[in-house]
Amino acid sequence: MELNNLTELELYFADHFDTVLFSVLAEIYQSKGEYDRAKKVCEIGLEHHPDSTEAQFILAQAEMGLGNLHVAEQWIKKVIEKYPDHKSAVAALPMLQEQLGRSKNTLSASWERAKDVDPNNQFAKDFLSPKSSKKKKTKTPTPTHVILDEVSVSPRLATFTLVHVLKEQELFNRALDVLDILEEKGENKERIESERAAIMAEL
Secondary structure, X not given: OOOOXXXXXXXXXXXXXXXXXXXXXXXXXXXXXXXXXXXXXXXXXXXXXXXXXXXXXXXXXXXXXXXXXXXXXXXXXXXHHHOOOOHHHHHHHHXXXXXXXXOHHHHHHHHHHHHHHOOOOHHHHHHHOOOOOOOOOOOOOOOOOOOEEOOEEOHHHOOHHHHHHHHHOOOHHHHHHHHHHHHHOOOOHHHHHHHHHHHHHHO
C-alpha cells in the first residue's frame, strides 16, 4: 500500500480502525484543510492508540482549524506533558494562548519555554524582546488565529488579523511575509496592497 495514496489509505482505514497508520491518513486530511475529517480519524484512532502523541498534535491542529481553541490548547498541553521538547507543540501553545487571552505570566512562561526548546524560534525572541518603537510604548498582543509549524505561519491560518497583530508588535517584516501568504491564497488584493503600503511607510 502506498502511504501517500489517499484512496488506498481511506479504504484500509475503513476496514482497520485499529491501524497505527491512522495518523498518516489524518495528516493528509490536515494538509488538505479537511479539519473535520482529520479530527474524526484522530478520534477513532486514539480510541485504539490513546498514547499516540503524533495523533494528539494532529488533532490539536484540526481543532484549531475548526476554531475550537480551548480544546486545541488542552491537546497541545497533553503533548507537551509527555514530550516537553516537542518543538512544534511548544511553539504553537503561546500563540494559541495569545488568542485565548491567557494571563501575562502564563504567556511569558509559554514563550520562554518555546525559546528554551528552540533558541532559533524567531517569534519567541521577537515577542519576548523589548519592542523598539517610534512612540516608545509597549503594546499588548491582539488575539490571533494562527498556528506555528516551528516558527512558520501555516498558510491555511494566515489572516489579516495576524497582520494587524504583527504591526502592533512592530514586527513589520513578518507582517509583510504574512501578506505574501495571503496574496498566494488569493485574498483581497486591494486590502493586501493597502496593508503593504502602510507597513512600508513604517520601515
